Amino acid sequence: MAHVVERSARSAWASPSPYVALQYPIGNGAVERRAFAIVLDPIDPLPSSPEVARRIITLLQHAVWQLGEHPAVEDLCEALTEAFLRANHWLTTLNSGRPSRQWHRFGATCALLSGHDLVLAQVPPGCALVAQDGELYRFPSEDHAASRYATALGNARQIQPALYYTRSAPGDVMLLTNAEYGARLLAAYADSLPGASPARLAELLEELAVDAGDTEPVPAVALRVPEPIRLTRQPVRRLSELLRLLLPEDGNQDSCTARRVDERDIDGTLPDRQTKEARAERPDERADTDAEPVDAIEDQITGAPGWHAQPLDAVAEETEPPRVAKRGGGRPLFELIAGLAIATVTGLAGIWQLLRRRRRPLLPQDEGTFGLPRLERHEDRIRLPDFTPVRRQLPRLPASRLTGLIALGLIGALTTTLVVSVQNGRVSERKQEFAHLYQSAVAERQLAEQATDPTIARAYLATASQRLERAASLGLQPELLAQERAAIERTLDRLLHVERLSATTVQVLGAVPSAPAGIAPRLFFGNGQLYLLTDALYRLDAGGTRLVRLIGPGDTVDGRTVGTLVGAAWADGAPIAFDGNAAYLFDPAAARWSAQPVGTFGAPYQNVAAVGSFAGNLYLLVPQSGQILRFLNGAYANLPQDWTGGLADKELRQATDFEIDGRIHVLLADGRILTFYRGALETTVTPAVEPPVTDAVALAMQPDRPYRYVGTRSGRILRLKADGTLVQQFISGAGVPSLDGLLDLAVDDVQGLAYVLTERGLFLVRLPVPPPGS
Incomplete structure (x- = not known):
């Protein structure tokens, strides 16, 4: 049995379903009513559907939270549309990577009620019933409901709510x-x-649920x-409220209450009312009404009785549901007073014109001297009153330079006063707008700090940043804006696992x-010492202040002249350098270099991204050909093997570094890391990092350690787990030398400790410890 929980016996109720939300904070008698109701209809319910629905409801409710007081109709429509787009973006992102049978749709x-304005927003499936003056309207129409399931949330990247x-x-x-229950309710x-009443509707739904065994x-x-009738204690205001209840409705509205502003739909058709047949109507045949303009939402708004709309693209022919029964309404008291004042002034002016100024004889009169009939002509043009007697009685000042x-x-004083008054008014408006934007930005950031979903939290922070940018354009209180930007940055850093390096750590x-040119500089460790390859191979001394040159172009080793070094690495207990024609091995016991020529295909090896050594074998990473070449231990003079055998050659063309x-x-x-074992691709790991990596250039890892480190050209250092999970990402903080390049x-x-080589020099970075539990 379905149990319905009543929020208010007279005005609102909602069931305890996880797919339902109702905000109704203002009771009867309030000047400004604000209610917001949401009902979700899962197409293929899954065990996690209730939790997903709660997050969608949070996104939709956020649109109403950020509305100001007394919003216009276009503001209501824009907020609902933006909320649907945000919710759909989050849901499609959640569905991406899932099989289609596990999609949440x-x-x-x-329904958003603000004052007297009611706006419905809908993506089928679903059902909305509106009763006005004994007439019932259903959205969407029954014959189109099934075909519109393609527009459900989570089904496509682009949606457009009606x-x-x-x-x-x-x-x-x-x-x-x-x-489902909308159709049952209408049928029964x-x-x-x-x-x-709302209570009666609850009973009907409960009866249907019992019959269905739900x-x-x-x-x-x-x-x-x-229907509040709340009279104030002041006698004058009480009388005005009574008069307002007795006044007739505006005649220009054709005694019609309901009209539909806009239906943003696929086929441009309008829903049919369940009890009557819709009739087609051409745009030029509609009755003239005094509908409120909503230019930002739709240029053409029909005012004929019923719910009407012109689609935004204005290409579909209109159809009009049956008319709504006419009824009376209320006119604000100030409109009556204004109209009465205008009518009084107009009537007095007309009487004065007719009685005092209209039939004034024109002199001289025609006495028949010219042989024409005696005519008495009169002046008919309007003449203003003559203020000459008044001016004569006013005191006169002598005309002089002083005067x-x-x-x-x-x-000048009057002009200055006027200018200052206008300027003060503009300044006051700017201050009010600034305060509103700043406070909304702070509230958005606080919502982001409370959100548990990173996607929703980032959406809040993006909105907060936009509010601050608009506030900054007003040119007020830059220090306050800087503080809030810093707070947003800290919140975003926490969401993205960002640690900003301080001056003491770099x-x-x-x-x-x-x-x-064409040589990739490299850093590598060996026996606790740091080696650096640029124009030659260097070793950093124990004090970390001087580079010791080991081998470079022009040196002679075993009768060979060393060429430009294209790579270097740590081999079995000693460094190894490579110039494209030969490998140069260092013998620590004899403290000398030896040269071993390598097999080539007629030209020295070039465009080598990295060089590595393992178990005496020499490995070259050549992205240009998408290969990893291997020279076997003791047989460097032979031609190398294509270690991967052409496997993943397209991916290897994007390679920038490797570790063995x-x-x-x-x-x-x-940012992807491909792991090969015995020439076969074993795993592919994609780091879960925001923002995504597009410029990875360096990979560092040590045996028997849980972390991998990736460096990007933009100066980020990522600490990753073996499965690609982001632990931390390090970037330079304020006042710290940047690691970009x-x-x-x-x-x-x-x-x-991390040694970082950039275009500006060599840096030592003391990395913060990983967070507990990572």
């Missing part, structure tokens, strides 16, 4: 439910629905526009020689 129906607008009046009833109780709560919300100066001074070691520990881990420019890095994970 929802129909959604929202929007409907009407002017609500006391006694109107709205019911939102899912498509169509005749009694227009006059049903044990889950029926997702439904009902609202009734209250002119006084007059000019008075004119040390500049000094400039280094530049590498020749029995397996070869290859870093791609987009990063070329390579080497990390001592045990001591938490």
Whole structure:
């Protein structure tokens, strides 16, 4: 049995379903009513659908939260449209990467009542019933509901909710439910629905649930526009309120209450009312009405009785649902007073014109001297009153230079007063707008701090940043804006796992020689010492202040002249350098270099991204051909093997660095790490990082350590787990030397030290410790 929880016996109720939300904070008698109801209709319910629905409801409710006081109709429509787009973006992002049978897809129906303005927003499936003056309207129409499931939330990247607008009046009833119970309710109780109260609707839904044997709560919300008659204590205001209740409705509105502003739909058709047949109407045949303009939403708004709309693209022919019964309404008292004053002034002016100024004889009169009949002609043009007698009685000032100066001074003072008044008014408006934007930005940031979903939190922060940018354009209180920007940045850093390096953690070691064109500079560790390859191979001394040159172009080794070094690495207990024709091995015992020529294909090896060594074998990463070449230990003079055998050659063309520990881990420019074992691709790991990596250049890792480190050209250092989970990402903080232009890095994970080579020199970075539990 479905149990319905009443929020208010007279005005609103909602079921305890997780697919339902109702905000109704203002009771009867309030000057400004504000209610917002949501009903979601899952197409293929999954076990996690209730939790997903709660997050969608949070996104939809956020649109109403940020509305100001007394919003216009276009503001209501814009807020609902933006909320639907945000919710759909979040849901499609959640569905991406899932098989289609596990997609979350929802129909959604929202009713937003603000004052007398009622706006419905809907993506089928779903059902909204609106009763006005004994007439019942259903959205969407029954014959189109099934075909519109393609527009449900989460089904496609682009959606467009249908929007409907009407002017609500006391006694109107709205019911939102899912498509299934909406159809059942219409089939069983169509005749009694227009006059049903919210409590009665709850009983009808409960009866249907019992008949169907449904044990889950029926997702439904009902609202009734209250009929408050609240008289104030002041006698004059009490009389004005009584008169306002007795005044007739504006005749220009053709005694019609409901009209639909806009339906943003696929086929451009309008929903049919359940009890009557819709009739087609050409745009030029509609009755003239005094409908409120909503230019920002739709240039053409029909004012004919019923719910009408012109689609935004204005290409579909209009159809009009049956008319709504006419009824009276109320006119504000100030309109009556204004009209009475205008009519009084106009009548007095007309009487004065007719009695005093109209039939004035024109002199001289025609006495027949000219042989014409005696005529008495009169002047008919309007003449203003003559103020000459009044001017004669006013005191006169002598015309002099002093009089002119006084007059000019008075004119200047009046002009200055006017300018200052206008300027003060503009300044006051700017201050009010600034305060509103700043406070809304702070509230958005606080919502982001409370959100548990990173996507929703980032959406809040994006909105907060936009508010601050608009506030900054007003040119007020830059210090306050800077503080809030810093707070937003801290919140965003927490969401993205960003740690900003301070001045105490970054040390500049000094400039280094530049590498020749086409050579990728490299850093690597060996026996606890740091080696650097640029124009030659260097070792950093124990003090970390001087580079010791080991081997470079022009040196002679075993009778060979060393060419430009294209790579270097740590081999078995000693460094190894490579110039494209030969490998140069260092013998620590003899403290000398030896040359071993390598097999070539007729030309020296070029465009080598990285060089590595393992178990005496020499490996070259050549992105240009998409290969990893291997020279076997003791047989360097032979031609190398294509270690991957052409496997993943397209991915290897994007490779920028690699590490060898029995397996070869290859870093791609987009941050992916390919792991090969015995020439076969074993795993592909994609880091879960925001913002995504597009410029990865360096990979560092140590045996038996849990973390991998990726350096990007933009100066980010990512600490990752082996499965690609982001632990931390390090960037330079304020006042710290930037690491952008990063070329390579080497990390001592045990001591938490990273040596970073950039275009400006060599840096030592003390990395913060990983968070607990990582």
